[in-house]
Amino acid sequence: MSSIFTEQPWIADTGPIAPALSGSEIALNSRRSALKVLLSVVSIFFLLMIVAYGGRMLYQDWRPTPQINLLWANTGMLLLSSLCLQGALMWAREGRMQWVKSGLVAAAVLTVLFLAGQLAAWQQLITMVLGDFSNPSVGFFFMITGIHGLHMAGGMVALGRAIRRAFSSLHLSGIEHTVANCALYWHYLLGVWLVVFGLLFTGNNFEILLRICGFI
């Protein structure tokens, strides 16, 4: 990377050129890179929603969302599913196929439970606000949790393919990369959820942060 600062491109090569990536290498590296680029786009996406939330909080008439304790249990589910995927990755590296399968299935089940829990939380909030969505913080809650949930559901497609692959082959060739990509995605979305949950949907942490920064 540093060569882009020092390279003098107007001078032609006169020695051997470093080897390029070959066919299968390109495919493997590309998926990983694409995932990283996608996650950076997702970060901007959630960051903007958090900034918008904070911007709206600064107004006098801000009314916070009622607290929903179920979110703690949902967070636990997501944390566990992330751990299961990390376990699956570890076992894939060690070549323990049976454990990989168990880890992947457990992660999928826990993610489904997380999504079901989020829907239950929605139901609770709808009951609490009596169907009145005019409070911006309620709107933000539905939007942010909804978009996070959609991302998790999208991840389930990839996880489903990984599970099918794990059950259809006896050997581990290639599955390690698939599991690694799933694990990265899950860890990342867990991180996003922890930030969103910790900052916006539990206590008044974001308000404290904005006070510390001098915005309020």
Place this chain on the structure above:
Amino acid sequence: MEHIAHDETSFVRPAEVGEMELYHPKTWLGKYVFSQDAKTIAIQYAGTAIAIGMVALVLSWLMRLQLAWPNTFTFIDPAYYLQAVTMHGMIMVVYLLTALFLGGFGNYLIPLMVGARDMVFPWLNMISFWVYFTAVLLLAASFFVGGGSTGAGWTLYPPQAILPGTPGSKAGILLMLASLAVFIIGFTMGGLNYVVTILQARTRGMTLMRMPLTIWGIFVATVLALFAFPALFVSAIMMSLDVLLGTSFFMPAIMTMGSESEHVGGNPLLFQHLFWFFGHPEVYIVALPAFGIVSDLISVHARKNIFGYRMMVWAIVIIGALSFVVWAHHMYVSGMNPYFGFFFATTTLIIAVPTALKVYNWVLTLWQGNIHLTVPMLFSIAFLLFFINGGMTGLFLGNASVSMPLSDTLFVVAHFHMVMAVAPVMVVCGAIYHWYPKITGRWYHEGMARFHFWVTFVGSYLVFLPMHYLGIMGVPRRYFEITGTTFLPDSAHSVNASITIAALVVGFAQLVFLYNLIVSAFNGKKAPGNPWNATTLEWQTEHTPPEHGNFGKELPCVYRWAYDYSVPGIEDDFIPQNVPPRNRQTEVVQ
């Protein structure tokens, strides 16, 4: 004099790039409709973008007819006019220029110019086009729903965008927001492909700093788009929820049509911040590919290496980064802390530095070059003139105190059309003529092309230069008609009429352009593989047009940058990137 030939000596090992597994279509549908070949997808993108762009062109004619001769065309009422303004703006900026530069040129040129067989995710690439196509259909559908398309202005500002007095405040705005959201999803798929292909599928020897500036422009613009579009996506979702669920993200408590709306406590300024956090980088999403392409066009047709290549690359990167911290200069009149205004005016002026640097470098590339006044070169020079003109007026509008009186006048319309409409369109036309022989294997009709150039160039000036004066006089933008005012002399109305005539003529020239492109693709003279004697890899393919997989049995190996034109001591005035140096003395000492 040394003749550099395609003989690979022992100085550099031959290419050993691994093969990429290519998709081979088995049916007609797979080959031409649901194709996974980036070149076919590029043509699909370009065709769709130009088709919807023609709709926007017709809308601009209708607007101009109304402005020039108010009360003459009875089918144009105020609501219709506002709808035309809105749809023209949004289509041209997002659905034409963004899609054409990134989806069209990006798809065609990235794999060819970096020496790859195809994009790294061909299937995703195909899906990306069809999602874009769906977005265009959704947008077009809004013309036909009850209430018509939205008339909120291309910035879609709430609260008026969703209040009953605005045309298309129900289905129209929802279809627009849905279409934008779908567009962004499609673009993200394509954008991932472009970025990863450029980063990972470059052929051997193609270091980042040997990439043609076209690729740098497309690369940085894609990164900008990936990071800026989420802001539009978020605001589209939030506004949709305000319409559908009655949330109050952007909608304050408001009296509308004599009754209180259901909304309380929303913040319209929040939308403006989100919109312009996307909207300003969008200017550069369109401009940066144009900057890159025009650099290559000027270099090839002036037979000279680009002046200050590294500076040009860094200018693109710096402009891209700075474009994220200038957005609120679009909001000077929305009300903001004066210190914010000062900050955004300062960053806006700072971004002029790398931009001016690029202009100087283009001019210095032309300086003492062996300039061939080919059609692509004519369009490149025209780009420079329009861009300099539009950039200068940008200095007026970037300063808060000067911008305020000019805000919402035709001066703004003239400025942004000069800098981000006509200037990039000049590059689009130049680029299409430049790569046409490679894409079709045939020549365009030279006479028609030159007619197209002169009418477009002179006509666009006749449209937008006088518009500055109207703006300074205080003629407002987005007004259905400006009759009955006392502050405007009759000459202002005459100018309006002349602008309309020029706009109609320029529009007609675009029809000639399209006719030329379509007819010449079948009847044009056969073109050789490298008619411009260019150095970049797309001109070195075995077949013209390039076949599926782009290159022959082996991928090319790159030994040099893309700008070896008129190298001293070399007989040919260009050395392609894949020609190895014969020996050190030949190139360095001579």
